[in-house]
Amino acid sequence: MLSEKENRAEDQQAIIDCQRGRTESYRILVDKYKTRAYYAALLYTGNREDALDLSQEAFFRAFKAIKKFEKGRNFYTWFYRILRNLCINHFHRIKRRSVVFSDVEEQHGSELKLPEITRPDDIFEENEQREILWQALNKLPDKDREILILKEFHELSYKELSEILHIPVGSVMSRLYYARQKLAKLLEDLV
Amino acid sequence: MNKQEIRLKIMAYFDGELPAEEHKNIEELIKNDPQYGEVYDTLKRIKEVTQEMKFKQLPDMYWDEYWTHVYNRIERGVSWILLSIGAIIIGLFATWHFLESLIADSKIPPLLKVGIFVFLAGLLVLLISVVREKLMIRRIDKYREVER
Numbered sequence: 001m002l003s004e005k006e007n008r009a010e011d012q013q014a015i016i017d018c019q020r021g022r023t024e025s026y027r028i029l030v031d032k033y034k035t036r037a038y039y040a041a042l043l044y045t046g047n048r049e050d051a052l053d054l055s056q057e058a059f060f061r062a063f064k065a066i067k068k069f070e071k072g073r074n075f076y077t078w079f080y081r082i083l084r085n086l087c088i089n090h091f092h093r094i095k096r097r098s099v100v101f102s103d104v105e106e107q108h109g110s111e112l113k114l115p116e117i118t119r120p121d122d123i124f125e126e127n128e129q130r131e132i133l134w135q136a137l138n139k140l141p142d143k144d145r146e147i148l149i150l151k152e153f154h155e156l157s158y159k160e161l162s163e164i165l166h167i168p169v170g171s172v173m174s175r176l177y178y179a180r181q182k183l184a185k186l187l188e189d190l191v
Numbered sequence: 192m193n194k195q196e197i198r199l200k201i202m203a204y205f206d207g208e209l210p211a212e213e214h215k216n217i218e219e220l221i222k223n224d225p226q227y228g229e230v231y232d233t234l235k236r237i238k239e240v241t242q243e244m245k246f247k248q249l250p251d252m253y254w255d256e257y258w259t260h261v262y263n264r265i266e267r268g269v270s271w272i273l274l275s276i277g278a279i280i281i282g283l284f285a286t287w288h289f290l291e292s293l294i295a296d297s298k299i300p301p302l303l304k305v306g307i308f309v310f311l312a313g314l315l316v317l318l319i320s321v322v323r324e325k326l327m328i329r330r331i332d333k334y335r336e337v338e339r
Contacts, residue, residue: 023265027258034257039246052253052260060264125245133240151206152241158208173199180202184233187240 044087058083144179
């Protein structure tokens with residue numbers, strides 16, 4: 001297992017190689033981060049196919065932009081912002097589509113099918129707490145839910161959260177603290 | 192240190208982000224003051240719940256093919272760039288030859304020649320205008336990374 005420093009050095013070397021046009025070196029980065037990328041996308045999309053497609057597309061877009069990558073930055077946090085934007089756009093597209101469908105559905109008096117993003121079945125293994133936790137997370141404001149997911153499921157450090165969310169570490173801490181308090185309260189109410 | 196700062200430090204301690212020299216202080220506060228003990232217990236409860244959640248495993252075949260899919264997209268991206276450059280060169284060459292033969296052809300009425308030149312000039316100005324606008328938006332749009 002590589003130390004944090006060795007890990008960072010390996011990423012930097014792979015990035016330099018990619019910037020020199022060695023596409024094959026990009027495989028090191030893809031293999032290292034594909035699992036995290038896939039599960040990150042899965043939490044936004046709620047289904048396997050979209051998560052695979054969006055995470056692969058994010059790797060492609062990151063490769064296209066790799067020449068702009070500033071030396072010394074953390075690859076994953078930089079990549080994660082690309083992935084996050086892709087997922088948000090994907091989610092907005094689904095939402096727009098569901099609004100169009102809801103107009104039609106309302107006219108016919110039938111029930112609107114909720115987007116799959118609200119169902120945890122495709123994301124987590126069967127678990128007693130799954131439904132309760134998912135319900136609680138969905139009741140939180142988007143910003144709180146996002147920081148909680150990044151911390152609790154992706155186990156990112158405060159510094160990484162600060163880079164991804166573009167806010168100072170102090171703001172990361174207070175946002176995370178209040179989000180956790182709200183989640184604890186919701187979990188108490190739901191149990 | 193006010194109460195809020197202490198709470199945030201307890202959270203940093205819980206997340207393993209507090210400098211070692213501050214551990215002792217925070218551990219004592221958690222142990223001796225019930226309000227801070229409660230903060231720590233809340234964090235522990237959340238962690239217990241989230242740690243029990245296991246992501247659904249993806250079958251190995253998807254992981255085996257993952258790099259191939261990314262590589263195919265990269266390859267296709269390069270193909271599109273080459274295709275576009277080629278199309279631009281061919282287009283410019285064809286336009287140049289078309290204009291050359293148009294000027295040389297004495298059978299075509301001068302008015303039609305002028306019409307074609309004006310039409311092409313309009314097309315060129317339109318193209319430059321669109322490209323310039325796109326470049327300006329790209330330079331000042333802070334949300335350019337977000338696809339619309």
